[in-house]
Amino acid sequence: MNFVPHTQDQTKEMLRTIGVVGIEDLFKDIAPELRAKSFNIPEGKSESEVVEMFKKMASKNFTHLCNFVGAGFYDHYIPAAVDAVSGRPEFYTAYTPYQPECSQGWLQSIFEYQTSIAEITGLDSANASLYDGGTALCEAAMMAIRVTGRRKIIVDSGVNLVYRTMLYTYTSNLDIEFVETPVVHGQSSRDEIYKCLDDKTAALILQNPNFFGAVDDHTDIADKAHKCGALVIQSVYPIALGMIKSPGEMNIDIATGEGQSLGIPLSFGGPYLGFMAVRNEYIRKMPGRIVGETTDLDGKRGFVLTLQTREQHIRREKATSNICSNEALMALRAVIFLSLLGREGLKELAELIYKKTEFAKSVFDKVPGVQVKRSAPTFNEFTMCLPRNADEVVNHMIDKGFACGFPLGRFYKGMDNYLLIAITEKRTKEDIVKFAESLEAVLCN
Amino acid sequence: MQLIFEKSVKGRRGYKIAKCDVLSKAEFPDKYRRKKECNLPEVSELDVVRHYTNLSKMNFSVDSNYYPLGSCTMKYNPKFTEKIAGMTGFMDMHPLLPQLLGGGILAQGSLEVLFKAERMLCEITGMDAFTMQPMAGAHGELTGAMLIAKYHKERGQKRKYVIVPDSSHGTNPASAAIVGFEVKVIPTGKEGDMDFELFRKAMNNEVAAVMLTCPNTLGIFNPRIKDICDEAHKAGALVYYDGANLNAILGKVRPGDLGFDIVHLNLHKTFATPHGGGGPGAGPVGVKESLAEYLPIPRVVKRSDGTFALHYHKPSSIGYVAPFYGNFSVVLKSLAYILFLGKTGLIEASEYAVLNANYIRAVLSKYYDVPYNKICMHEFVMSAEKQKKQNHVSALDIAKYLIDNGIHPPTVYFPLIVKEALMIEPTETESKETLDIFINLMIEIAKVCESEPGKLQEAPVRMPVRRLDETKAARDPKLRWYPQAAK
Numbered sequence: 001m002n003f004v005p006h007t008q009d010q011t012k013e014m015l016r017t018i019g020v021v022g023i024e025d026l027f028k029d030i031a032p033e034l035r036a037k038s039f040n041i042p043e044g045k046s047e048s049e050v051v052e053m054f055k056k057m058a059s060k061n062f063t064h065l066c067n068f069v070g071a072g073f074y075d076h077y078i079p080a081a082v083d084a085v086s087g088r089p090e091f092y093t094a095y096t097p098y099q100p101e102c103s104q105g106w107l108q109s110i111f112e113y114q115t116s117i118a119e120i121t122g123l124d125s126a127n128a129s130l131y132d133g134g135t136a137l138c139e140a141a142m143m144a145i146r147v148t149g150r151r152k153i154i155v156d157s158g159v160n161l162v163y164r165t166m167l168y169t170y171t172s173n174l175d176i177e178f179v180e181t182p183v184v185h186g187q188s189s190r191d192e193i194y195k196c197l198d199d200k201t202a203a204l205i206l207q208n209p210n211f212f213g214a215v216d217d218h219t220d221i222a223d224k225a226h227k228c229g230a231l232v233i234q235s236v237y238p239i240a241l242g243m244i245k246s247p248g249e250m251n252i253d254i255a256t257g258e259g260q261s262l263g264i265p266l267s268f269g270g271p272y273l274g275f276m277a278v279r280n281e282y283i284r285k286m287p288g289r290i291v292g293e294t295t296d297l298d299g300k301r302g303f304v305l306t307l308q309t310r311e312q313h314i315r316r317e318k319a320t321s322n323i324c325s326n327e328a329l330m331a332l333r334a335v336i337f338l339s340l341l342g343r344e345g346l347k348e349l350a351e352l353i354y355k356k357t358e359f360a361k362s363v364f365d366k367v368p369g370v371q372v373k374r375s376a377p378t379f380n381e382f383t384m385c386l387p388r389n390a391d392e393v394v395n396h397m398i399d400k401g402f403a404c405g406f407p408l409g410r411f412y413k414g415m416d417n418y419l420l421i422a423i424t425e426k427r428t429k430e431d432i433v434k435f436a437e438s439l440e441a442v443l444c445n
Numbered sequence: 446m447q448l449i450f451e452k453s454v455k456g457r458r459g460y461k462i463a464k465c466d467v468l469s470k471a472e473f474p475d476k477y478r479r480k481k482e483c484n485l486p487e488v489s490e491l492d493v494v495r496h497y498t499n500l501s502k503m504n505f506s507v508d509s510n511y512y513p514l515g516s517c518t519m520k521y522n523p524k525f526t527e528k529i530a531g532m533t534g535f536m537d538m539h540p541l542l543p544q545l546l547g548g549g550i551l552a553q554g555s556l557e558v559l560f561k562a563e564r565m566l567c568e569i570t571g572m573d574a575f576t577m578q579p580m581a582g583a584h585g586e587l588t589g590a591m592l593i594a595k596y597h598k599e600r601g602q603k604r605k606y607v608i609v610p611d612s613s614h615g616t617n618p619a620s621a622a623i624v625g626f627e628v629k630v631i632p633t634g635k636e637g638d639m640d641f642e643l644f645r646k647a648m649n650n651e652v653a654a655v656m657l658t659c660p661n662t663l664g665i666f667n668p669r670i671k672d673i674c675d676e677a678h679k680a681g682a683l684v685y686y687d688g689a690n691l692n693a694i695l696g697k698v699r700p701g702d703l704g705f706d707i708v709h710l711n712l713h714k715t716f717a718t719p720h721g722g723g724g725p726g727a728g729p730v731g732v733k734e735s736l737a738e739y740l741p742i743p744r745v746v747k748r749s750d751g752t753f754a755l756h757y758h759k760p761s762s763i764g765y766v767a768p769f770y771g772n773f774s775v776v777l778k779s780l781a782y783i784l785f786l787g788k789t790g791l792i793e794a795s796e797y798a799v800l801n802a803n804y805i806r807a808v809l810s811k812y813y814d815v816p817y818n819k820i821c822m823h824e825f826v827m828s829a830e831k832q833k834k835q836n837h838v839s840a841l842d843i844a845k846y847l848i849d850n851g852i853h854p855p856t857v858y859f860p861l862i863v864k865e866a867l868m869i870e871p872t873e874t875e876s877k878e879t880l881d882i883f884i885n886l887m888i889e890i891a892k893v894c895e896s897e898p899g900k901l902q903e904a905p906v907r908m909p910v911r912r913l914d915e916t917k918a919a920r921d922p923k924l925r926w927y928p929q930a931a932k
Contacts, residue, residue: 002786044784060534089508
């Protein structure tokens with residue numbers, strides 16, 4: 001049984017209809033010299049054998065550690081209703097809604113997702129999603145180049161290093177100039193950014209809260225950039241938008257971000273959800289699928305994929321992007337998550353996480369030799385300096401049951417003693433206090 | 446149906462947030478605080494569940510409808526792979542855990558999955574190394590185009606063209622263009638293959654690569670495929686295999702043996718992971734040894750003691766195309782599918798996919814034009830041009846009538862080289878009974894075209910909406926709901 005339902009008689013009958021004797025006759029045009037030289041795959045197993053095999057592999061992962069690692073990807077609780085509803089096969093075994101009349105469920109869900117993303121970012125419109133926060137940022141950069149016709153991009157060092165690396169990979173064959181500006185006292189350096197801004201600048205890329213967890217208000221920077229005719233791109237953490245000033249309120253042109261925190265499991269890096277929202281003047285330059293509202297022959301409201309003349313299946317090499325699919329199922333999870341929380345729930349969740357983070361900061365700061373960095377306000381994540389190499393401390397903390405944060409020396413020279421710590425609503429007072437006690441014990445030895 | 450926003454009632458709540466269990470007097474500084482309200486709906490959990498459950502019922506899906514959407518391989522997605530992806534040990538894995546000191550140790554299970562998947566895909570395709578990073582087919586193409594650019598750059602060559610046949614997927618030229626290549630398009634010859642003579646003429650030392658789907662989008666296996674690879678190699682160009690149609694040839698042909706240098710696979714197609722309404726997919730890229738050093742980082746390696754690790758130090762790598770290791774849980778489900786089917790099962794999948802396609806073609810070619818009517822692979826393209834000319838019934842009309850009858854239409858108007866195209870890919874998991882229902886309906890349609898064309902032009906009439914005004918949607922884009930007050 002390999003999901004092939006044919007009986008032998010049916011197979012014979014079908015072959016007769018085709019006018020051949022055996023199945024192999026259907027492949028006879030493929031000459032012997034073109035045939036596979038090897039196909040050394042083990043023979044199949046039963047369902048229970050395969051499940052057991054993976055159970056064994058899964059058990060080798062250390063998911064039981066109390067997790068304080070974030071760096072853009074967070075261990076949030078996922079309400080059961082998100083799994084239950086997005087787990088309906090009418091959603092997950094469908095494909096791109098090319099035929100709108102038999103895909104209204106998907107199309108309306110994406111329209112609602114687009115609305116939710118526009119609302120939380122404070123911008124006008126959003127697309128139907130992109131692969132992840134990193135590719136969303138790369139697409140935003142390319143979009144700014146198309147809009148402005150310029151080829152210089154300023155990138156704040158507070159942008160996640162992984163995303164910056166992706167940006168350089170994506171554009172390595174194109175003639176684009178990148179300038180990185182430093183983070184000073186935790187926040188974007190106005191002086192350095194203003195020095196670099198000129199009439200050749202296509203875009204300025206910022207992140208809020210930045211990689212080190214610092215929250216900023218980029219309104220002043222956006223104003224200066226707009227005076228030079230540059231677009232401002234901001235990568236944001238969606239849960240934080242329940243509390244922090246939104247991209248729309250700072251006059252940001254394109255907001256992007258990683259939607260994993262909106263009801264999507266960590267799953268070792270994917271699938272995730274890239275979101276993108278823009279001001280209305282740019283919607284026709286936006287990459288990716290977009291769903292729009294329209295009416296049917298009877299004047300009834302309905303939804304369709306729209307602005308498709310931007311896309312590869314029509315424009316081929318002249319398309320705004322090569323993107324074909326989106327991450328619809330992840331977008332669905334996000335809109336279900338955001339609908340469950342609602343306007344008050346998102347605010348309350350953000351408030352709760354902020355309070356817990358501040359509590360953790362105050363508790364960790366009391367551990368002898370540990371210094372929590374406080375140069376800028378933070379939301380859910382902060383850095384702290386340890387009296388010795390963070391990598392070694394991390395190792396001892398694993399023995400005590402903690403994934404105690406991301407050692408910044410992995411990404412940044414001279415930060416070997418620093419840890420980046422993330423707090424979510426799942427971390428209890430007890431977790432935080434135990435973390436501090438364990439850290440103290442580790443540092444004493 | 447109302448939007449979830451239109452069901453909002455002030456003060457209603459759908460989710461209980463935990464009480465704060467810590468004491469902190471800290472107040473978030475007002476300067477950085479959001480002032481503008483965020484108009485998310487105020488609804489109960491039941492409101493949300495019922496709303497999206499009812500929306501789900503307005504979709505056709507593989508689990509509920511026959512879905513012969515050409516080029517998309519809408520085969521049955523086994524349920525046990527969902528169960529595996531939902532195991533806590535996989536689902537709760539933070540992607541940065543391997544970054545903790547000795548971190549490989551913390552993620553041995555996940556790294557083993559990636560390593561095994563790479564070995565399997567190498568054997569299935571005849572390639573030497575694979576990256577799991579690309580998150581969709583088009584993303585794989587983009588990665589492939591970057592590898593092509595890197596390969597020539599490392600050899601001090603500036604090659605500016607990529608050749609694609611006119612039957613190719615739109616993503617091929619778009620992906621090549623985004624990496625900075627110019628695209629040369631080769632027409633299709635009489636047999637439905639890329640015109641070999643025109644291809645040969647277009648080949649020179651300015652061509653960086655040829656991108657091909659084999660079998661192509663007409664479902665035809667090009668018998669000169671190896672000659673094309675040889676010709677390209679002679680001119681110093683690379684040959685790229687778009688794996689969208691790999692479901693036709695598992696165990697029969699391996700792109701690596703034919704001479705292809707780079708391949709991408711669409712795991713969601715061939716290896717049966719759910720299409721999720723348009724994603725997530727996964728588009729791993731495989732290469733021959735000569736290109737392995739350029740693959741994205743990190744690479745998963747097996748140490749001599751049998752444990753697994755991530756390697757980041759690869760100075761020739763193109764860099765990062767994804768933040769981590771790609772759409773891990775999609776790779777996971779595909780690996781489970783491969784291990785379940787095994788060698789015989791995979792070969793059988795291709796054989797029956799091809800049998801099903803030929804069965805439908807053999808019957809329907811009596812009623813419709815099939816421009817390249819010969820033994821096909823896993824899909825074939827027919828044309829409603831005759832119906833259009835004689836009865837003013839278009840491929841779109843036929844598609845809409847199928848919808849009224851509970852069948853998801855084939856891909857229409859693609860490939861672009863066939864007028865009024867209907868591209869049919871039945872897949873191996875559909876029974877003869879289902880195929881016969883489809884076939885009989887298509888025969889009925891051919892007759893209705895002559896007797897009552899209006900019935901087709903009117904369709905659909907049984908769906909929640911009738912035909913939608915797409916021009917209006919594009920001319921006056923309404924891409925979101927607005928709160929009443931703000932209108």
